[in-house]
Amino acid sequence: MDGAASAPVAIIAGSGALPLEVANSATRAGRQVFMALLSGSADPAHYAGFEYAEFGLGQLGALLKSLRQRGIVEASLIGGVVRPGLADIKPDFGLVRHWAELAQAFRKGDDGLLSGIIAILENQGIKVVSALAIAPDLAVTVAGPVTTRHPTREALEEIALGLKLMAALSPFDVGQCVVVSDGRPVAIEGAEGTDAMLQRVADMRRTGRLKRESGGGVLVKAPKIGQNMRIDIPAIGPQTVRNAADAGLQGIAIAREQVLLADRAATIALADRLGLFIEATP
Amino acid sequence: MDGAASAPVAIIAGSGALPLEVANSATRAGRQVFMALLSGSADPAHYAGFEYAEFGLGQLGALLKSLRQRGIVEASLIGGVVRPGLADIKPDFGLVRHWAELAQAFRKGDDGLLSGIIAILENQGIKVVSALAIAPDLAVTVAGPVTTRHPTREALEEIALGLKLMAALSPFDVGQCVVVSDGRPVAIEGAEGTDAMLQRVADMRRTGRLKRESGGGVLVKAPKIGQNMRIDIPAIGPQTVRNAADAGLQGIAIAREQVLLADRAATIALADRLGLFIEATP
Numbered sequence: 001m002d003g004a005a006s007a008p009v010a011i012i013a014g015s016g017a018l019p020l021e022v023a024n025s026a027t028r029a030g031r032q033v034f035m036a037l038l039s040g041s042a043d044p045a046h047y048a049g050f051e052y053a054e055f056g057l058g059q060l061g062a063l064l065k066s067l068r069q070r071g072i073v074e075a076s077l078i079g080g081v082v083r084p085g086l087a088d089i090k091p092d093f094g095l096v097r098h099w100a101e102l103a104q105a106f107r108k109g110d111d112g113l114l115s116g117i118i119a120i121l122e123n124q125g126i127k128v129v130s131a132l133a134i135a136p137d138l139a140v141t142v143a144g145p146v147t148t149r150h151p152t153r154e155a156l157e158e159i160a161l162g163l164k165l166m167a168a169l170s171p172f173d174v175g176q177c178v179v180v181s182d183g184r185p186v187a188i189e190g191a192e193g194t195d196a197m198l199q200r201v202a203d204m205r206r207t208g209r210l211k212r213e214s215g216g217g218v219l220v221k222a223p224k225i226g227q228n229m230r231i232d233i234p235a236i237g238p239q240t241v242r243n244a245a246d247a248g249l250q251g252i253a254i255a256r257e258q259v260l261l262a263d264r265a266a267t268i269a270l271a272d273r274l275g276l277f278i279e280a281t282p
Numbered sequence: 283m284d285g286a287a288s289a290p291v292a293i294i295a296g297s298g299a300l301p302l303e304v305a306n307s308a309t310r311a312g313r314q315v316f317m318a319l320l321s322g323s324a325d326p327a328h329y330a331g332f333e334y335a336e337f338g339l340g341q342l343g344a345l346l347k348s349l350r351q352r353g354i355v356e357a358s359l360i361g362g363v364v365r366p367g368l369a370d371i372k373p374d375f376g377l378v379r380h381w382a383e384l385a386q387a388f389r390k391g392d393d394g395l396l397s398g399i400i401a402i403l404e405n406q407g408i409k410v411v412s413a414l415a416i417a418p419d420l421a422v423t424v425a426g427p428v429t430t431r432h433p434t435r436e437a438l439e440e441i442a443l444g445l446k447l448m449a450a451l452s453p454f455d456v457g458q459c460v461v462v463s464d465g466r467p468v469a470i471e472g473a474e475g476t477d478a479m480l481q482r483v484a485d486m487r488r489t490g491r492l493k494r495e496s497g498g499g500v501l502v503k504a505p506k507i508g509q510n511m512r513i514d515i516p517a518i519g520p521q522t523v524r525n526a527a528d529a530g531l532q533g534i535a536i537a538r539e540q541v542l543l544a545d546r547a548a549t550i551a552l553a554d555r556l557g558l559f560i561e562a563t564p
Contacts, residue, residue, distance in 0.1 A: 161454075164454075165451075165454050165456075168450045168451060168453065168454070169447075169450060169451070171450065172443075172446075172447050172450070172466075172467055173466045173467070174447075174466070174467045174468075174470065175470075179472075184454075184455045184456070185454055185455070185456045185472060186456075186472050186473040187472040187473065187474070188456065188457075188470040188471075188472050189470075190461075190467060190468050190469040190470050190482075191468040191469065191486055191491060191492055192469070192482055192486060192491070193491075196482075200472075200474055200478075200482070204473055204474060209473065209474070209475075210473055
């Protein structure tokens, strides 16, 4: 174990199970982990096995102080945070100094807001890295299917179309996935998120608005070209597989090394049971 | 009235109120109108004032014969048709000869399917034109607001962003509108249609997934670059205004001369009453 691998790292944790998975993976990789839990988003009960503290979204000052006290110079952001209203952020003394900067970033959307927070952290000497950098065993590293089922040639064409469409959307601060079915895009993710988007596809199947001519279609999930992976890592898990099955899809394509496969064993087992493929794109 | 303006024209009508508006507008423009109603989509009761006949989606042969008998060489397609399953189309003798052609077009999505049908009609000597070509008084011809309320500078920026995003989506057979709010795209239309997309934005406001920081955002509706207006004309009407208001939007931007403003007087009056703008983009 070298110095970097054993250095302590802070995981700034939002909601969901991902922060714990990242914490466990980082621990497996030999890192000492400090959990900085976002109040109201991360549940402290889940992190009993780790050293942790809670911080409000505006308590950047307290967070920085806490990291310094522990000699931590590296951090990663992971988990869900509902984008707050600017009025919902109660700035502490440390954040007030950066308020104008943050308010400006806020107008630029999710990425702008989080980029602003990261810039403030980095200005204070904290290196912010992607969660996959501290938990590399959470991504799929080899192109191809990880499931029993493999994509058909038609599905591979739909995957290619979905990747092209997402490349076209890359300049915009908007969703990271698309559903392609019968050779055409039928749903593009906006602020609603992947689960709601898949629910929409399932509803369109049920009402007959969307007919199923052929294989059933694919969900394509990938980061934007140039996406800041320190801010936002695309992820899939058992719920994604379940929703994709409800939407009548043939499978899920994820970008190799760039999409977090949460709860890996359970996710793959569920896909196998429901007859879906999960394919890592080259 | 010149010869072209008084020549008879067939309106191939799907569901909704638009075919009747187009028929009335074409009549105002001096055209003799024959309504070719798509069975199950267009309600014959609405067209009592016009000469009409009903045709199934597969009865292209019977339709062509009917047009020839009337000496009609020009037609326009308007109104909603749920994209059928290929198995739902029962081909008549006239269509069977074009079946392979149509099946191939079908795989290319809505535009492909309708392009295929138009190609068949045109091969048989029927010129297919945009509904706005026979009913020009249904579009807005002057750039700027048609409502009492005008867009703010922020809304104008959001409109510009929405138009840019739709230009990026132009190469794909996908929706014609987008909602931009607080400077970022929050919903992109797929196969669900404009009403369902606006409903989604309203839901996201209600659940707090989407906060409202500033003016409320805009709905931007425009054809794709190079869109075949003979196939699909973007349209807004009172329901669009109501849904946009429910979604908390500041207004609606439509492309000048390229978006059909249905039920014009009622639509503008409702927008005025609800405090929304309708702006025709240059």
